Amino acid sequence: MQLMVPSTSVRHVFTNSDQLIRINEMKVIFVEMSLFITSLNSGSNGNCYYIGNDTEAVLVDAGLSCRETEKRMRLLGLQMSRVKAIFISHEHTDHIRGLAGIAGKYGIPVYITSHTSVNCNLHLKKELVCEFSPYKTVDIGALSITAFPKYHDAADPHSFIITCNHITIGVFTDIGAPCERLVKYFGQCHAAFLEANYDEELLENGRYPRFLKNRIRGGMGHLSNRQALEIFTTHRPPFMTHLLLSHLSKDNNDPQKVQQLFDDHANGTKIIVASRYEQSAVYAIQPYVVVTAQTPVINHAVVLRPMQLSLF
Numbered sequence: 001m002q003l004m005v006p007s008t009s010v011r012h013v014f015t016n017s018d019q020l021i022r023i024n025e026m027k028v029i030f031v032e033m034s035l036f037i038t039s040l041n042s043g044s045n046g047n048c049y050y051i052g053n054d055t056e057a058v059l060v061d062a063g064l065s066c067r068e069t070e071k072r073m074r075l076l077g078l079q080m081s082r083v084k085a086i087f088i089s090h091e092h093t094d095h096i097r098g099l100a101g102i103a104g105k106y107g108i109p110v111y112i113t114s115h116t117s118v119n120c121n122l123h124l125k126k127e128l129v130c131e132f133s134p135y136k137t138v139d140i141g142a143l144s145i146t147a148f149p150k151y152h153d154a155a156d157p158h159s160f161i162i163t164c165n166h167i168t169i170g171v172f173t174d175i176g177a178p179c180e181r182l183v184k185y186f187g188q189c190h191a192a193f194l195e196a197n198y199d200e201e202l203l204e205n206g207r208y209p210r211f212l213k214n215r216i217r218g219g220m221g222h223l224s225n226r227q228a229l230e231i232f233t234t235h236r237p238p239f240m241t242h243l244l245l246s247h248l249s250k251d252n253n254d255p256q257k258v259q260q261l262f263d264d265h266a267n268g269t270k271i272i273v274a275s276r277y278e279q280s281a282v283y284a285i286q287p288y289v290v291v292t293a294q295t296p297v298i299n300h301a302v303v304l305r306p307m308q309l310s311l312f
Contacts, residue, residue: 033053033164033165033166033167033286034053034054034165034284035051035052035053035162035164035165035167035191035284036051036052036057036078036283036284036285037049037051037242037282037283038076038078038279038280038281038282038283039193039244039274039275039279039280040059040064040069040073041063041064041068041072041275041278042173042246042247042248042274042275042276043094043247043276044094044247044250044276045094046063046064046068046094046097046098047061047063047094047095047173047247048062048063048064048098049061049193050073050083050282051169051171052082052083052143053141053142053143053164053165055141055142056083056140056141056142056143057082057083057084058083058085058086058140058143058145059083059085059086059102060086060087060160060162060171061086061088061089061095062086062095062097062102062103063093063094063096064097064098065098066098066101066102066105067101068098069098069102072278075279076279076281077282080102080106083106083108084108084109084141084143085108085109085110085111085130085138085140085145086099086102086108086110087111087132087145087147087160088111088112088116088120089157089158089160089171089173089174090152090154090157091116091119091120091154092154092174096120096122100122100123100124103124103125103128104124104125104128108128109130110124110128110129111131111138111145112130112132113133114156115155116154116157117129118155119154119155132147132158133147134147134148134149135147135148142164142165143163143164144162144163144164145160145161145162146160146161146163146185147159148161148185150174150175150176150181151175151176151177151219151220152174152176152221153176153220153221157174159171159172159173159175159181159182159185161185161189165287167190167191168190169189169190169191169192169193169285170185170186170188171192171193172185172192172193172195173193173246173247174195174222174247175195175222175223176218176219176220177220177227178227178230178231182231183235186231186236187235187237188237189240190237190239190240190242190285190287191240191241191242191283192240192244193244193246194223194228194231194232194243194244194245194246195222195228195245195246195247196223196224196225196228196229196245196246196248196253196258196262197216197223197224197247197248197249197253198216198217198222198224198225198249198252199252199253199254199257199258200217200224200226202251202252202253202254203216203217203224203252206251207251208252216249216252222247222249225257225258228245229262232262232265232269233265236269241268241269242269242272242285243262243266243269243270243271243272244272244274244280245258245259245262245271245273245274246274247274248273248274248276255275259271270283
């Protein structure tokens with residue numbers, strides 16, 4: 001794979017095997033930092049997303065049983081001991097089914113809003129429950145997690161971005177309609193889990209009763225393929241390199257059709273359709289950074305297009 005280095009005067013090409021290259025009085029430095037992401041499952045039968053670095057990780061939602069979560073992480077070579085927190089987006093069963101079991105067994109703190117907690121009807125140990133607030137960053141080791149409200153038919157639903165080592169990952173599912181907040185945070189992401197729940201024609205002609213169709217597409221339900229594609233093509237940042245399409249409907253969507261639709265507009269971004277039956281691969285996102293020869297300090301670096309490796 002070749003990566004392009006943007007420049008106001010000239011464009012230079014380098015390969016991902018290069019460790020240090022001097023380009024027009026600039027140093028391009030490959031930094032051994034990574035964020036690892038995977039979908040353990042995505043769909044109305046259970047949602048769980050893993051984001052972490054070499055030492056700590058978080059789960060966003062816990063919609064699989066504790067046993068199934070353990071099994072899928074083990075297959076991927078991921079250790080539950082690295083999971084330092086679970087963030088809950090909202091109280092629907094497909095997002096919390098395994099929460100009490102996982103948090104209780106491993107003593108993992110659960111970050112959840114008070115309104116969501118009340119509506120979960122779960123018996124969590126009080127010492128494990130931590131409340132988060134929208135737009136207020138929570139630091140879990142080197143990971144910084146920021147929540148923001150979204151449109152969905154739940155008590156207090158939120159989406160999340162997770163940032164570490166100049167890399168930002170977004171988890172944007174169960175969204176009834178796009179909003180300025182979603183556009184803002186999507187534009188910051190090097191990789192994202194983005195809902196593409198239904199094909200509009202399949203939903204309209206499908207077996208669901210009219211009230212349920214209207215609930216899904218009525219602005220407080222889910223994003224259609226068309227809406228997700230518009231977000232991607234209109235607001236994708238130039239450094240986004242992975243998009244994991246998430247929460248596809250079993251009855252009102254077609255994974256192959258979604259894959260082709262987004263591949264046609266990928267423009268260099270790797271498109272993955274997250275499965276409702278199995279875990280995805282683990283993707284490691286590693287940034288290139290640029291510093292001037294006079295100020296070779298990582299804190300002053302500008303992050304360029306990241307490079308990702310599929311580990312499994």
